[in-house]
Amino acid sequence: MRLQVSRIFLMILSVYVMAIFxxxxxxxxxxxxxxxxxxxxSSVIDQFIVMDFNRKDIYTYDEDGNTYTMKESDELLPLFNYRRLAARGIMPDSLKGxxxxxxxxxxxxxxxxxxxxNVQPPEIRLYPLLESKPERGQLALPENYFRINERMEFINAGANVIQxxxxxxxTNALQENGFAFPAxxxxxxxxxxxxxxxxxxxADQKDDLYHVKMIEGKPYVRNTRIPDSIVVKELFISERTLKEFYGVLISQNNHLYFIMYDDYRLQKIASGNYNAHRDNVLILGNLFYRNISIIKDDHINVYALNRNYEIIDSYQQSWQTRYQKKAGVVSRYLFPFTLTLQSDKTRFVDLYFRFNLQTALWVNIVFFIVLASWIGYKYNVAWKQMIPHLLITLMTGIFGFIAALIFSEKS
Amino acid sequence: MIKALLYKEWLKMRWGVLSMLLLFVINIVYIILQLDYTMRMYEAHQIWYNTFIRGMLFYSGTLVYLPFLSGLVIAILQFYPEVSDNRLKLTLHLPMTELGITLLMIGFGTAILILTYWVAYALLTLLTTIYFPMELIFSMWITSLPWFLGGLMVYWMVTAIFIEPAWKFRRILLIILAYFLVQPLITVYNYNAFAHSLTKFFILSLLTFPLFFISLDRFRKGVY
Amino acid sequence: MDYVVECNNLTHYYGKRLVYEDMSFKIKKGSIFGLLGKNGTGKTTTINILNGYLKPRSGQCLLFGEDSQRLSPATKARIGFLMEGHIQYNFMNLYQIEKFYSAFFTNWRRDAYYELMQKLEVSDKQKIANMSCGQRSQVALGLILAQNPDLMVLDDYSMGLDAGYRRLFLDYLNEYARAENKTIFITSHIIQDLENFIDDCVILDYRGVLLASRVKDFQDNFKQFRFELQRPETFKIEKDDIVRNYECIKNHGVIYTFSDQQTIEKHLQERNIDYDKFHQEPMSLEEAFIGLTGKY
Structure with a gap:
């Protein structure tokens, strides 16, 4: 019994290693x-310009099928490439009149x-709060870091004690504004x-969103009064001279918003079927447009918005993922599942499975039959002790098969 | 009898255990001295910034491999004398059950290893609290636990490898398996990387503990 | 229970190489049993089976009535085991190893150990690893005597020992066994020492069991006949039930047999072998062993 369980463990460990490597x-x-x-x-031809990097030379075309050289495509996107165009002396004086x-x-x-x-990454929940109006005009990293548990505690880095x-x-300022601790x-x-x-x-316990900064050593706290229906999943703050929005808010239901400077209004931006834990978002802004790309594993949705955030055009393109190409199809038959410890979707190490159980079933059965015949053929391999090996092979296909071969027990 | 058996295990490993403890202490003191130095040279808040925001791991470095090394060293010290000249036959001939004997040996080695790790952790934690708040301590624990888990795994795998009687094929396979099992655990990722998966990897490590049963059974049956 | 050890129909192979087939022997309480054979004939294999470190292809061994594959701790305590080469925990010193073993055995005789150790001119603090082969054998012997087991299993006690230590070793064993009616299972490839020591023996060959008998019967019944040959080239015989072994050196012929003189002479005459000066010559146990197993 003990022995049989250990053998199963050995099989599991071998299958685990093989499913990774x-x-x-x-x-x-x-x-x-x-x-x-x-x-x-493109603000020049009022349609999308597509750059395909899967070709050897970067290959640019528009929705009508016209292709462009690199230089030509630079000129179709003058706002994006303004430095390059200005350097060449061909930056237009006017656009759209x-x-x-x-x-x-x-x-x-x-x-x-x-x-x-970037969404909900590993973090150490201590944050430096900068002085927003520094005496000498230049932003500097503060000596104090804060945490928000049952109060907003500042810890001095040099002494490692609470200030x-x-x-x-x-803490008082937050309390006065109705903040529900902890953050x-x-x-x-x-x-x-x-x-x-x-x-x-x-964001506090009641899912209200507060804006907190330090001005001349004093707290500046505002409840942004975002709608109750919007619950924060993640925030990305970045200060810009444009002062149109503080940053991006991703809600629990995967909608994208800008937190606007006009009284913290949340401006929803087109986001299709965006999933914050799976998809990349690219938001480009210029004088005329907001260009939002939701990039999934097998397709891209692009929305062009005007400065009032109304959709004026959209574009979709899909491609074959590696699992749809020949090698990927073979892999789905060969490997009943695969395992990775890291993922391009997160910075956490975990057991990331990818199952192909249905496609690999028949191949599993073939491995099972081959193993069973091998056991039957070898006079010195113990039948009874190999039953778990056989079952594991049936479930894990090639991985269990190899494990069973190398760790077979002689009678 | 139990005391005597543990006495034998201790005789074999005592210098190794003390050396590993010393190595841990030296390494940890060095880490802290270096931390203290950089905090004085640059400003403390700058080091905090690098640590919290930029994800610098001031404690990674040799410390990543020390738990691995101690697991390996203790396993070798404990089991090399047992398998060289087949001394394990003497040990298994002692008037106790074979399961009891081996469980005691491996259990004791595991306990000593965990104790060594505990001392290292306690020292590191104690010294780090001078410079950092609890958030960093927790993060340091989560980040470094896989290294120690890797150390336990190595210990258990190596005991199984030593007891395994068939040198050529089976031992090499087990060594390869051990490498691939442990390697991901003693790799340095970003901090808190294992925050959601420590339990899973802990269970995975536990699976290596009973592997010595198989080796022992093969030893008893006289597989060559 | 009359028999301390009972091995029934042991068969073992290493891979496809047969070690022996259907080996059976019994060891009576209070007797000294020798398993004799040249190197590589399966002596240690048998010891391993006896101690449960090897599962035979078929057959089983009973020690004190227990299957050797599943010995209980109580039975293990009754068996003293000397490993080939007097292997012990050589990372311990004389003091530590006594302290270690004494905890396991209720009848431990501390004096027996230290009596023997005093004869070795080494300090208690000396590690076994740093001792000579002879000294190590004394430590192993001291430990086994102190354990005071009912059955001693001694795997090639003579390995690496010079004549003096071999003698010493056997003297102690002899005294111990005869005085307390203990049973000893001993293997060796040096036979001369065992003469007048062992009561029963099994002799192994590369092909399996050659002989299982009382030593006395073996020595009484196994004979060596010597003769001179007129024409050595006519000396063409084969091993069979009558001629167990033969030799021809120049014009001297030798035949080893369990049969009597008449039978052998008839055997030679039937094969038209001319011989002269036919006579029996007495043999020591070692000579008889070599006679039976051959020189190669």
Missing amino acids: IPRLYWMVFDEGIRAPFVQY QPIKVEEVRKNNFYIRIRPY PELTQSF KTVAGNPSTKKPFDEGYFI
């Missing part, structure tokens, strides 16, 4: 590498990329490489 080797040999296209709405100033272009351009592993004054004043989500942009500081956006 054999598919890894397989893909090392057969993976082709698929990159999603880069799609942007409006005169264009480089300064304005720069101010209105932004680029936000949210990868699935009672700051703790008291900020659920704390998000800021703790960096000195930004034009100014907007502090932190903090």
